[in-house]
Amino acid sequence: MYAMFQGASFVSLDISNFNMTNVVDTQGMFNVLDELRELKLGTNCRFPDDTGLPDIPITSEYTGKWQNIDTGTATKPNGAFVFASNELESYYDGATMVGTYVWQPRPLDVSQPVKAADVTVNYLDSNGNKIHDPQLISGNVGDAYDASSDVYQLKIDGYTLDESKLPTNVKGVLSDTPQSINYHYIEVAQPVKAADVTVNYLDSNGNKIHDPQLISGNVGDAYDASSDVYQLKIDGYTLDESKLPTNVKGVLSDTPQTVDYTYKKDTLATTLNDSKIAPSGQSKFGNLPNAGDNDLISVIAMISGLFVMIGLWISKQVKQRYK
Numbered sequence: 001m002y003a004m005f006q007g008a009s010f011v012s013l014d015i016s017n018f019n020m021t022n023v024v025d026t027q028g029m030f031n032v033l034d035e036l037r038e039l040k041l042g043t044n045c046r047f048p049d050d051t052g053l054p055d056i057p058i059t060s061e062y063t064g065k066w067q068n069i070d071t072g073t074a075t076k077p078n079g080a081f082v083f084a085s086n087e088l089e090s091y092y093d094g095a096t097m098v099g100t101y102v103w104q105p106r107p108l109d110v111s112q113p114v115k116a117a118d119v120t121v122n123y124l125d126s127n128g129n130k131i132h133d134p135q136l137i138s139g140n141v142g143d144a145y146d147a148s149s150d151v152y153q154l155k156i157d158g159y160t161l162d163e164s165k166l167p168t169n170v171k172g173v174l175s176d177t178p179q180s181i182n183y184h185y186i187e188v189a190q191p192v193k194a195a196d197v198t199v200n201y202l203d204s205n206g207n208k209i210h211d212p213q214l215i216s217g218n219v220g221d222a223y224d225a226s227s228d229v230y231q232l233k234i235d236g237y238t239l240d241e242s243k244l245p246t247n248v249k250g251v252l253s254d255t256p257q258t259v260d261y262t263y264k265k266d267t268l269a270t271t272l273n274d275s276k277i278a279p280s281g282q283s284k285f286g287n288l289p290n291a292g293d294n295d296l297i298s299v300i301a302m303i304s305g306l307f308v309m310i311g312l313w314i315s316k317q318v319k320q321r322y323k
Contacts (some may be wrong), residue, residue, distance in 0.1 A: 001025060001029050002027050003027070003031055003052075005029060005030055005031075005235070006028055006030075006031040006032055007125065008033060009034050011035050011036065012039075013033070013039050014042045015042065020045050023048065023176055023269065025049060026046075027049040028050075028051070028052045029051040030052050031045070031051075031052035031053045034050070039100070040067070041092060041094070041099065045093065046092070046094065047089040047090070050089070051089045051165070056104075057086065058294075059093065060296065061105060062103045062106065064084065065082045065083060065103075065104040066083050066085065066088050066101040066106035067081065067102060068080070068099040069099060070101060071099075074102050074123070074196060075162070075176070077104065079191050081099075081101075088101065098265040102275070112197065113140035114141045115138075115139075115141070115251060116139050116140050116168060117140045117174070117176055117178040119137040119138075119145055119147065119174065119178075119274065120134050120135075120136055120179070121134055121136070121147050121180075121181045122182045122183065123156065124185065125184070125186075125187060126162070126184065126185075131159060131185060132156050135151075139174045139193055140174065141174060141176055143174045144171070144173055145172055146170070147167075147170045147181050148170040151184065152170075153170075154183070156185060158187060158188055159185035159187055159188060160186050160188055161184075161185055161186075162184040162186050166183075167218065169235070174315075176244055185268040192218060193216075193218055193219070194216070194218055194220075194221065194253055195255055196214045196215060196216050196256060197258070198214055198256065198259075198261070199213040199215065199261065200212045200258060200260045202262050202263070203265060204263075204264055209234060210234050211245065213229075213230055215219075215230075215253075219252060219253055219254055220251060222250045222252075223249070223251070223252055223253070224248070225259045226249060230259070231248075235265060236265065237263035237265055239264075240262045241314060245259045245260055245261065308311075
């Protein structure tokens with residue numbers, strides 16, 4: 001198995017099923033596997049030669065040792081076997097040390113807060129498409145978070161929150177692992193402007209006698225043209241109750257509609273004076289004189305005539321004098 005994995009870019013390698021009982025040459029088996037972070041070993045693994053397993057760097061995060069995971073995790077191993085690279089290949093015993101070995105992390109300094117990975121709150125439509133910029137919840141490992149408030153459970157124009165798909169992790173604890181909360185929304189149909197309803201005012205011949213009125217709105221809206229706002233009183237005309245439109249109430253649509261009110265022209269009753277019958281003792285010319293008044297009238301007429309004649313004579317004399 002000389003230089004078997006030399007130079008490979010493995011991060012994780014599982015050789016737990018290898019039967020290396022009769023292997024005599026493992027020299028350089030793990031040469032230049034600098035990216036290797038996880039190595040799974042089995043019962044029949046043995047390393048009689050220097051495998052070239054790279055040393056683990058000693059950093060602020062890692063101790064420079066391999067540690068078996070046991071009942072822990074890759075980021076938090078809790079096994080009892082801790083070895084440097086050269087120790088692992090020398091001391092490994094398949095009978096008692098089977099397991100997965102990872103770089104041993106340094107214990108966290110609990111006295112200092114550790115920045116947690118963000119919780120991302122996403123806003124998606126029914127198809128999983130983004131409909132709003134996501135929000136981030138940040139903090140330190142161990143901090144509680146709550147994304148159930150209005151700050152995160154947004155109202156988005158044109159959409160309504162899908163209550164049947166509310167996320168189960170709206171409340172939780174920040175950790176070193178990124179988390180996401182997905183709010184799903186249902187698209188709400190946008191209102192569509194309807195064609196107008198035109199209310200016309202016509203005489204018996206269908207001629208316009210008043211400016212029409214318009215009823216506007218969105219498709220599906222109800223309209224009512226039966227009120228006094230639309231059923232007008234027009235001077236000189238009377239609404240023809242026998243021809244009331246049947247569509248004074250209805251629903252707006254994308255098709256123009258008309259409501260036609262028909263009016264009858266008013267007829268004035270003209271009374272002529274000469275059609276009246278005069279009361280007894282009167283005529284259409286006024287009161288007639290009584291029988292005893294005739295002599296007085298004659299005297300007045302004679303005196304008036306005399307004054308006229310005198311006036312004419314005086315006028316004639318004046319003209320002759322100045323000739």
